[in-house]
Amino acid sequence: MIRYYLDFEKPIQELELKIEELKRLNSGQDLNISAELDKLEQKAAEMRYEIFSRLTPWQKTQIARHPDRPYTLDYIKMLTDDFIELHGDRRYSDDPAIVGGIGSISGTNVVIIGHQKGRGTKERINRNFGQPHPEGYRKALRLMKLAERFNKPLLTFVDTPGAFPGIGAEERGQAEAIAVNLMEMSRLKIPVISIVIGEGGSGGALAISVADRLYMFEHSVYSVISPEGCAAILWKKNGDLGSADFSRAAEALKLTAQDLLRFKIVDDIIPEPLGGVHRDPKAAAEKLKEVVLDAIKELRGKSIEKLIEERYRKIRRIGRITGAPPVSNDNHKHPPGPSTS
Amino acid sequence: MAWFKRTKEQKADRRVKIPEGLWVKCDNCKEIVYRKEVERNLKVCPKCNYHFRISAAERLKLLIDPGSFRELDPDLASTDPLRFRDSIPYSERLAENRKKSGLSDAIISGEVLIRGIPAAVAVMDFSFMGGSMGSVVGEKVTRTAELALAKRIPLIAVSASGGARMQEGMFSLMQMAKVSAAVGRLKDGGVPYISVLTDPTFGGVSASFAMLGDIIIAEPRSLIGFAGPRVIEQTIKQQLPPDFQRAEFLLSHGLIDMIVSRKDLRETISRILTLLK
Ligand SMILES: [Zn+2]
Numbered sequence: 001m002i003r004y005y006l007d008f009e010k011p012i013q014e015l016e017l018k019i020e021e022l023k024r025l026n027s028g029q030d031l032n033i034s035a036e037l038d039k040l041e042q043k044a045a046e047m048r049y050e051i052f053s054r055l056t057p058w059q060k061t062q063i064a065r066h067p068d069r070p071y072t073l074d075y076i077k078m079l080t081d082d083f084i085e086l087h088g089d090r091r092y093s094d095d096p097a098i099v100g101g102i103g104s105i106s107g108t109n110v111v112i113i114g115h116q117k118g119r120g121t122k123e124r125i126n127r128n129f130g131q132p133h134p135e136g137y138r139k140a141l142r143l144m145k146l147a148e149r150f151n152k153p154l155l156t157f158v159d160t161p162g163a164f165p166g167i168g169a170e171e172r173g174q175a176e177a178i179a180v181n182l183m184e185m186s187r188l189k190i191p192v193i194s195i196v197i198g199e200g201g202s203g204g205a206l207a208i209s210v211a212d213r214l215y216m217f218e219h220s221v222y223s224v225i226s227p228e229g230c231a232a233i234l235w236k237k238n239g240d241l242g243s244a245d246f247s248r249a250a251e252a253l254k255l256t257a258q259d260l261l262r263f264k265i266v267d268d269i270i271p272e273p274l275g276g277v278h279r280d281p282k283a284a285a286e287k288l289k290e291v292v293l294d295a296i297k298e299l300r301g302k303s304i305e306k307l308i309e310e311r312y313r314k315i316r317r318i319g320r321i322t323g324a325p326p327v328s329n330d331n332h333k334h335p336p337g338p339s340t341s
Numbered sequence: 342m343a344w345f346k347r348t349k350e351q352k353a354d355r356r357v358k359i360p361e362g363l364w365v366k367c368d369n370c371k372e373i374v375y376r377k378e379v380e381r382n383l384k385v386c387p388k389c390n391y392h393f394r395i396s397a398a399e400r401l402k403l404l405i406d407p408g409s410f411r412e413l414d415p416d417l418a419s420t421d422p423l424r425f426r427d428s429i430p431y432s433e434r435l436a437e438n439r440k441k442s443g444l445s446d447a448i449i450s451g452e453v454l455i456r457g458i459p460a461a462v463a464v465m466d467f468s469f470m471g472g473s474m475g476s477v478v479g480e481k482v483t484r485t486a487e488l489a490l491a492k493r494i495p496l497i498a499v500s501a502s503g504g505a506r507m508q509e510g511m512f513s514l515m516q517m518a519k520v521s522a523a524v525g526r527l528k529d530g531g532v533p534y535i536s537v538l539t540d541p542t543f544g545g546v547s548a549s550f551a552m553l554g555d556i557i558i559a560e561p562r563s564l565i566g567f568a569g570p571r572v573i574e575q576t577i578k579q580q581l582p583p584d585f586q587r588a589e590f591l592l593s594h595g596l597i598d599m600i601v602s603r604k605d606l607r608e609t610i611s612r613i614l615t616l617l618k
Pocket of ligand 1: 367368369370371372386387388389390391
């Protein structure tokens with residue numbers, strides 16, 4: 001099997017190649033080779049643990065963008081017993097960078113939306129590397145409203161470098177399309193669950209992830225700007241940028257699932273198999289299914305009013321400020337904002 | 342996507358300043374004009390109608406009834422949750438900007454009268470870190486919208502921003518959701534919201550409350566969009582069409598309701614509010 005290895009995985013790659021070669025040579029009778037194989041496999045496991053338990057934010061960013069990592073449609077295939085993809089925003093076009101449809105997960109009917117990157121050059125280009133145009137966000141909105149109309153929980157998968165910066169995107173109102181989704185998602189009368197499966201790229205990611213529950217896979221990232229973009233703003237004048245700069249920027253941006261859990265911006269982290277989701281997608285999907293079904297069950301237990309009020313408060317709280325809390329009005333209680341001092 | 346371009350901000354700073362001295366060169370038509378005349382004209386070029394960038398305080402002065410401003414949350418300030426450091430620590434950058442501008446952050450909000458009509462306003466100031474939206478801008482817009490809803494008075498927001506504030510990371514990004522949710526409640530409550538877009542309005546601000554107005558007004562020639570023109574050019578490796586992302590471009594693409602000159606802004610808003618009553 002041909003795998004794609006990232007730079008920092010090279011020591012693992014060397015070992016795994018050695019193991020595969022030995023396996024080929026080993027007819028099963030040679031006890032020496034068998035013993036050596038055991039030793040190497042043990043060593044490989046230790047090395048994977050060693051490397052993956054101490055990933056830097058930049059390494060996590062690379063894992064999050066790993067070309068073998070499962071994409072939205074892969075998860076849909078693994079999670080659902082039945083799924084029908086739906087197309088188009090009914091206004092302009094069908095954006096292949098966002099997919100969505102109706103499906104069933106272990107008997108629970110849901111609507112699923114997600115960014116979709118492509119595999120192979122042709123599909124990657126067709127899906128615009130997972131960077132949506134306004135019509136993608138408007139398709140997503142149409143499916144959200146469909147979910148609301150038929151009272152189905154909404155599941156969204158986040159995996160995009162960002163909304164596409166282009167002429168057509170601006171002409172058709174990229175900013176407006178994102179803004180409307182943020183507003184509409186905040187008051188959808190159905191449970192909304194979002195999972196960052198890979199790369200959460202800024203406003204283009206947020207536009208489908210205003211949710212009652214926001215989860216991140218262990219090595220996924222979510223950021224206001226890419227480490228490359230951040231480095232370019234901060235250090236471009238110093239000359240050409242390299243991975244050391246991106247690494248520094250990734251560190252500074254606090255974009256890992258672990259940072260964002262600590263900041264209470266995400267609700268929980270979904271653990272990944274050792275070596276990343278792409279090493280064992282089925283195991284990851286099983287875990288994901290468990291998390292999603294639990295969340296749906298819990299959220300279904302709340303009245304719509306409570307659900308929407310709690311979603312508002314959840315978003316409302318985010319921010320770090322000092323100063324006086326809002327003045328409360330006679331006939332209106334302000335929902336609690338960020339803690340102030 | 343780079344919403345917050347330092348290079349752009351520096352350039353903008355040069356643009357926004359009308360140099361001391363008797364004469365000013367207009368950035369748009371390059372004519373040399375008498376400074377006093379520009380200032381008398383609400384910082385609009387008398388030759389070509391170019392609208393110079395103005396501060397939040399100057400904006401308030403031309404928008405609201407004199408003496409009617411009651412400021413909200415003047416003391417809200419950002420902390421440095423990421424302990425972010427660019428060339429200097431973010432906390433120092435904040436202190437520098439506070440000193441330079443006399444503002445606590447890139448926005449002023451308050452309760453006002455516009456031709457006698459009570460309203461809640463939030464006005465951004467581009468000179469404070471490129472008008473970037475972090476926790477304070479997000480919180481103040483949200484509180485202003487909540488106040489408008491509680492008192493059932495219209496909300497007017499005036500934007501001038503390069504986008505989300507990188508130095509507060511995901512806290513900044515999530516402000517987009519927060520302010521949009523607050524605007525959603527205004528819409529549910531049937532309280533009018535007028536959004537005024539000024540030069541420039543981009544990124545996390547345009548992709549949240551700025552593009553959600555019941556009525557959206559822009560100043561002539563102002564640059565408005567999601568991604569900045571430089572980022573787009575670098576991505577598509579093409580020259581951008583003339584007038585791309587100008588207010589006039591947005592109007593012709595159906596993205597805003599109208600373009601209103603600075604001198605007519607108060608009058609137009611008061612007419613809209615009267616008609617929506
Ligand atoms: Zn001029």
